[in-house]
Amino acid sequence: MVSFVNLILVLSLTSSAVFCLPSGERNSTSGEDDENEIDSYEEETEATQGATEYIEAANAGLARLRSGPRITHGDIAQTTGLTSTRNASPCTAKGCTWPKSSRGYVYVPIQISRRYSSEERTVLIQSLVEFHSVSCIRFVWRRRHRDYLSIYPSSGCWSYIGRQRGLQVISLQQRGCVSRGTVQHEILHALGFHHEQSRSDRDKHVRIQANNVLPGKLSNFNKVNTNNLGTPYDYSSIMHYSRFAFSKQRGVLPTIVPIPDSKAVIGQSTKMSGNDIKRLNKLYKCRGY
Numbered sequence: 001m002v003s004f005v006n007l008i009l010v011l012s013l014t015s016s017a018v019f020c021l022p023s024g025e026r027n028s029t030s031g032e033d034d035e036n037e038i039d040s041y042e043e044e045t046e047a048t049q050g051a052t053e054y055i056e057a058a059n060a061g062l063a064r065l066r067s068g069p070r071i072t073h074g075d076i077a078q079t080t081g082l083t084s085t086r087n088a089s090p091c092t093a094k095g096c097t098w099p100k101s102s103r104g105y106v107y108v109p110i111q112i113s114r115r116y117s118s119e120e121r122t123v124l125i126q127s128l129v130e131f132h133s134v135s136c137i138r139f140v141w142r143r144r145h146r147d148y149l150s151i152y153p154s155s156g157c158w159s160y161i162g163r164q165r166g167l168q169v170i171s172l173q174q175r176g177c178v179s180r181g182t183v184q185h186e187i188l189h190a191l192g193f194h195h196e197q198s199r200s201d202r203d204k205h206v207r208i209q210a211n212n213v214l215p216g217k218l219s220n221f222n223k224v225n226t227n228n229l230g231t232p233y234d235y236s237s238i239m240h241y242s243r244f245a246f247s248k249q250r251g252v253l254p255t256i257v258p259i260p261d262s263k264a265v266i267g268q269s270t271k272m273s274g275n276d277i278k279r280l281n282k283l284y285k286c287r288g289y
């Protein structure tokens with residue numbers, strides 16, 4: 001059987017291939033060998049911060065950019081016109097999820113810019129293929145598909161929420177955005193998810209310290225009428241920002257304080273949490289995951 005990593009490398013070099021894994025290889029991702037491969041990947045990247053901290057750092061200068069979409073909540077691109085008020089719940093209720101095939105898979109066409117190096121491309125593909133092993137999401141190379149994701153190294157890390165129409169950019173700039181956690185964070189936005197600290201029930205779990213937030217950044221903490229899909233609030237979600245997100249003084253003045261345990265670790269994840277995976281499978285009604 002073709003090994004998991006070799007398969008990924010082959011696919012990364014053949015852009016016309018569909019990188020939906022054949023069932024044999026897909027099943028092998030739960031095998032012991034593949035778990036070892038994922039461990040070695042983690043050692044290589046050796047993240048020292050949570051993914052959302054990398055995103056915030058990469059996006060620090062975005063507000064000054066004159067081109068590109070308007071960004072809210074730190075990294076969420078806004079569409080213009082009628083859909084500009086989209087957020088997780090109303091959006092996913094009105095058809096911004098990706099369609100499901102009769103085979104039970106959600107095929108998401110994707111293209112990856114040729115501006116990425118082969119190493120970056122491998123990280124991107126590994127991060128995407130991980131969705132295949134934990135859900136019914138299947139990324140496929142875009143050919144003639146009308147609606148598709150385009151991963152492109154624009155300025156910053158950002159994504160739209162849910163399926164838009166036509167070409168839908170996910171920006172992952174090369175410095176600071178190409179790692180497992182940041183890729184999965186932005187992909188989860190495109191699949192329909194908002195930030196964890198924006199959840200409708202967040203006030204039971206965190207307190208936003210408005211006085212500590214940088215001027216002009218308080219709207220990043222706006223609550224959203226999310227559909228939480230019966231999953232618990234999760235400090236370890238890849239969609240949760242860190243304790244010092246948009247702080248006037250990082251490391252000193254917290255902006256998100258967990259309650260009741262103010263010392264709880266929040267926003268330090270470098271990969272999807274169990275709850276992230278659970279709600280992904282609930283939203284898309286995946287069977288058998």
Ligand SMILES: [Zn+2]
Pocket residue numbers: 074075076185189195
């Ligand atoms: Zn985000």
